[in-house]
Every structure is written in structure tokens, then in C-alpha cells.
Amino acid sequence: MNIQEKVLARIQEHGSEITVTDTNVLYEEKGRFRVLGFADGDVQGAMDLDDPRRIVLEYPRAIIYLMEHNEPGFERAFIIGHGIGTIAGYFADRDMRTAEISPAIASISRTYFGYAGPEVNVGDGRQLLNQEADGSLDYIVLDAFTEKGTPWHLFTREFWSLADLKLNERGAVLLNVFGRGQRDSFIDAVWAGLSEAFAHIRGFALPPDDPRDTTNRILIGGKRAAQAKLGQMAGFQPAEPERGTVLEDEMFGYRQE
Incomplete structure (x- = not known):
């Protein structure tokens, strides 16, 4: 599976790193997603860019x-x-x-x-x-x-x-x-x-x-x-x-x- 990602923001706060990333694959689902995460890869929130009202997680x-x-x-x-x-x-x-x-x-x-x-x-x-x-x-x-x-x-x-x-x-x-x-x-x-x-x-x-x-x-x-x-x-x-x-x-x- 060809995963394409683009980091939109990378913020350092109190010794932690917070990222905002656009990706075409999230938990093996293909689409257009925007993800809030930590540097360790933990997903803290996700939005379907094609259907922003959809609750993804x-x-x-x-x-x-x-x-x-x-x-x-x-x-x-x-x-x-x-x-x-x-x-x-x-x-x-x-x-x-x-x-x-x-x-x-x-x-x-x-x-x-x-x-x-x-x-x-x-x-x-x-x-x-x-x-x-x-x-x-x-x-x-x-x-x-x-x-x-x-x-x-x-x-x-x-x-x-x-x-x-x-x-x-x-x-x-x-x-x-x-x-x-x-x-x-x-x-x-x-x-x-x-x-x-x-x-x-x-x-x-x-x-x-x-x-x-x-x-x-x-x-x-x-x-x-x-x-x-x-x-x-x-x-x-x-x-x-x-x-x-x-x-x-x-x-x-x-x-x-």
C-alpha cells in the first residue's frame, strides 16, 4: 500500500511534539485524512477531508x-x-x-x-x-x-x-x-x-x-x-x-x- 503523507505542522510544547499530518491511509482505510498525533505515532484525532462531518475514530x-x-x-x-x-x-x-x-x-x-x-x-x-x-x-x-x-x-x-x-x-x-x-x-x-x-x-x-x-x-x-x-x-x-x-x-x- 502506497502511503503518502504531508506534515502540515510540527509543534514543540513542554518537551512534547505535536504534529498535524495529511495522509491517504489511516488504519488501512484509503482516503484523505488529516491526523492530530504525537511524535510516537499515537493518533489523538482524525478528520475525513472528503466528509468532515464524519466521525472517523x-x-x-x-x-x-x-x-x-x-x-x-x-x-x-x-x-x-x-x-x-x-x-x-x-x-x-x-x-x-x-x-x-x-x-x-x-x-x-x-x-x-x-x-x-x-x-x-x-x-x-x-x-x-x-x-x-x-x-x-x-x-x-x-x-x-x-x-x-x-x-x-x-x-x-x-x-x-x-x-x-x-x-x-x-x-x-x-x-x-x-x-x-x-x-x-x-x-x-x-x-x-x-x-x-x-x-x-x-x-x-x-x-x-x-x-x-x-x-x-x-x-x-x-x-x-x-x-x-x-x-x-x-x-x-x-x-x-x-x-x-x-x-x-x-x-x-x-x-x-
């Missing part, structure tokens, strides 16, 4: 479906991790509040991907979430990764308690996480934290070719049971991790400001 399609299916009339959501603005842009007619740690990504989403949704607040997602009124949110969407690794303070017992406090009586937190299909200590720790904080939990994963391979997972913790029709889940199948050891702020020396 599976996990935002599944998250959007879950949000619409379980609370069609939801009013307010808080997103941690903006990327190219796929979810916030789709729900631009709602009260979408977005936190993005990277000023460059917040700018790139508009300049290169045509994001025209609600304003993106640049800063730490946990600190910005803490400023929201208690019980005011229908959804919290967590999709936060950096080239340097996992922002651990977004996956601790204290964070889940904060999320629970900010959600209303029907609210839920939805996570996009990436890990091995089986016995992944990080995924298992996240699942344990959700299990402790929320009465209802569900897990889905894109089936990997090998159980030892890494794959996308969508995990949900909520005040009520989440419903899903698998035919609408963009290939995600029910998959519950093992329950590991709940992460805590003190493990990482984190203090909430």
Missing part, C-alpha cells in the same frame, strides 16, 4: 452514541481532553465545557480541523472540574493522554469522588482508556476506582487480535445503569476488566489546589 462514535442513547435531552457535559474537538463539536448546541492542558492543541483544533464549537478552557482538567457547581453535570467525559504518559491524578480515588460530586442524580462519567486486553494493572486500577465510587459500572472494548495486545476501552461509572445496543457501539463489545488496586493521590504526591 471508533471511540468517539461510541461515546457520542452512549451519551445520546442514555440521556437524549442532556444539557451540560464537561470534557477533559479536547483533541480535535470531535465530541464537543458534535454537541455544539449543548452546554459543553472543555478542559485541555495544551494551548497548542486548543489552537490546532480550530486552525487545522475547523473546530467551531464552544470555547476550550486551557488548564488542568481536575482543577477546572473542581470549579464546576456540585450536581450540575449530566456527563463527564475523560479522554486525556499526553506523549509523556498517563495524567495519573485524573484516575485516583479522589478524582472519582470529585466527579461523583459534580454529577447530577442521573449523571455518568465516560472514559476512553488504552491498555492490554487482559491483566493490565492501570486498567484494572481504573475499574476498581469506578467500582468503588459509582453504583453502576459498565465496560466495553474493541476486541484485539491477541488478548495480550493493547486496545481501546470505554469504561462507564454512573448513578444509574447505562444501556447500549451493541450494533451502535462502533465495534466495541462488553468487556469488564479485573478489579485492581485503587489509585490514590498520595501515590503520586498530588495535592488538589
